[in-house]
Amino acid sequence: MARLMEIVVPTSLRERLAQGHPWVYRDHVPPHVRLPSGAWTIVRCGAWRGYALWDAEGSIALRIFSTRRLPDAAWLRERLTAAWNLREPLRTAGVTAYRWVFGEGDGLPGIVVDRYHTVAVIQAYSAGVLTLVDDVASMLLRVDPSVHSVALRTVAGSRSAADAGDEGDGDARLRPLHGELPPREIVVVEHGMRFAVALHTAQKTGLFLDQRENRRFVEDLAAGRTVLNCFAYTGGFSLYALRGGATRVISVDSGKGLAAATARNLALNGLDDGRHRFETADCFEVLEQYAAAGQRFDLVILDPPGFARRKENRYAAQRAYARLNALGMRCVTPGGLLATASCTTQVGPEAFREALAAAGALAERQLRIIHEAGQPLDHPVPAHFPEGRYLKFVVGRVEELV
Structure with missing residues (x-):
C-alpha cells in the first residue's frame, strides 16, 4: 500500500477534532496540498491524528472517517x-x-x-x-x-x-x-399509512422521511378540527390529520402534479371521503387571502422548503419565517394550534423560536409552545456535529393579545 500523505492542520482545530467533528475546511489546509478527490490522507493536529478523504474542490477539503485505522x-x-x-x-x-x-x-x-x-x-x-x-x-x-x-x-x-x-x-x-x-x-408504509414514492423524481421522492414522527404527532391533535396544511407536497400531514379525525382539511402547494400525487395517497389509505381539498397555489398568497377574508382554521400546518443554503442568508431566512408564521397565526382560530417547521440548517432552534416570537408581534398574537421536536432516530445528530441538526418542528397554541 502506498504511503499516505500527512496533512498538518492548525492546532486551533485540535479541540474540535478531538471531539469528533468530521470536517476540515480548505482554508485550514496548507496551500501546497494537491491530491485527486477520493485520496485517503492522514490528518495531524498536534498529537491528534485521523484518517480523512480528500476533496480537490469545494469548501470542505477533508472529511474525517476514523481516528483508529484506515477505513477498509x-x-x-x-x-x-x-x-x-x-x-x-x-x-x-x-x-x-x-x-x-x-x-x-x-x-x-x-x-x-x-x-x-x-x-x-x-x-x-x-x-x-x-x-x-x-x-x-x-x-x-x-x-x-x-x-x-x-x-x-x-x-x-x-x-x-x-x-x-x-x-x-x-x-x-x-x-x-x-x-x-x-x-x-x-x-411504502409508515405507522400503518401507505405512501407512493417516486424514486425517479428529480428533486424529491414523494415523502419526507424526516417528518415521519411529526406527522404522527399531528394525527393526535386533529380530532374534530379544521386543518390548513401549507406546503403540503404529496399530503403527508394531511393524511395523518384525516386519519386522526379532522373534520375538514385543505392542502396547499404550488407544485405541478402534487394534487394528483396527494389523491393517489388518499386513495391508497381509503381517505378520499370528501373531507379533503387540494389547492394548487402559492402558499404565501393563499394565507394572505385567508387572513384578509377572516377565514380561520383550528390547526394550521406550515412545512416550507429551506429558505437559505448559505450562512450569509440566515437573517433573510429568519425574516421569511417570521412573515410566513405571522400569516399562519392570523389564520388560526383563537386558542387554536400552529404546527410549524424549518428545515433550514442555517437557522438553529433558538433562531427559529426568535422568528416565531417576531411572527407573533407581526400578527398581534402570542404563541405558547406546547411541543418541540427535531429529527427522528434515523436522522441522528452527534453532539460533536451540531451542523447535523437542521429540522425544527414546533407546535404552539395561538392566543390573542390581552
Whole structure:
C-alpha cells in the first residue's frame, strides 16, 4: 500500500477534532496540498491524528472517517451494521421507508442511504465520497441480503446530508449499482399509512422521511378540527390529520402534479371521503387571502422548503419565517394550534423560536409552545456535529393579545 500523505492542520482545530467533528475546511489546509478527490490522507493536529478523504474542490477539503485505522471493508461493514441496528425500532414498528445512513450522523461523512422497502438509494455529497459508493453498495447487500436493488442518486452542490435535508437537489438522477433500476413507483408504509414514492423524481421522492414522527404527532391533535396544511407536497400531514379525525382539511402547494400525487395517497389509505381539498397555489398568497377574508382554521400546518443554503442568508431566512408564521397565526382560530417547521440548517432552534416570537408581534398574537421536536432516530445528530441538526418542528397554541 502506498504511503499516505500527512496533512498538518492548525492546532486551533485540535479541540474540535478531538471531539469528533468530521470536517476540515480548505482554508485550514496548507496551500501546497494537491491530491485527486477520493485520496485517503492522514490528518495531524498536534498529537491528534485521523484518517480523512480528500476533496480537490469545494469548501470542505477533508472529511474525517476514523481516528483508529484506515477505513477498509471490515470498518465499513461495522459502520453500516451499526446504522442498521439503530433503525431496528422502525422495522419492528412496520416502517418500510427510512434513512439507513445519515452521513456525518452515522460516522460516514457525506454519504446518505435511504431505504424504500427492498430498494436502497445512495447519495454522495462530494466527488471524493463518490469514489466510495461501489463499496458501500456491495456492503449494504452483505448487511441486509433482502435488498434487491441499490441505486445512486447523483447530487451536486451540498456540503453534507444536513444541508439537503430530505429534499435533495434539482439535478439529481438515479443510476443502478446493483440489480435493476428501481420501478417508477414504490408503495411504502409508515405507522400503518401507505405512501407512493417516486424514486425517479428529480428533486424529491414523494415523502419526507424526516417528518415521519411529526406527522404522527399531528394525527393526535386533529380530532374534530379544521386543518390548513401549507406546503403540503404529496399530503403527508394531511393524511395523518384525516386519519386522526379532522373534520375538514385543505392542502396547499404550488407544485405541478402534487394534487394528483396527494389523491393517489388518499386513495391508497381509503381517505378520499370528501373531507379533503387540494389547492394548487402559492402558499404565501393563499394565507394572505385567508387572513384578509377572516377565514380561520383550528390547526394550521406550515412545512416550507429551506429558505437559505448559505450562512450569509440566515437573517433573510429568519425574516421569511417570521412573515410566513405571522400569516399562519392570523389564520388560526383563537386558542387554536400552529404546527410549524424549518428545515433550514442555517437557522438553529433558538433562531427559529426568535422568528416565531417576531411572527407573533407581526400578527398581534402570542404563541405558547406546547411541543418541540427535531429529527427522528434515523436522522441522528452527534453532539460533536451540531451542523447535523437542521429540522425544527414546533407546535404552539395561538392566543390573542390581552
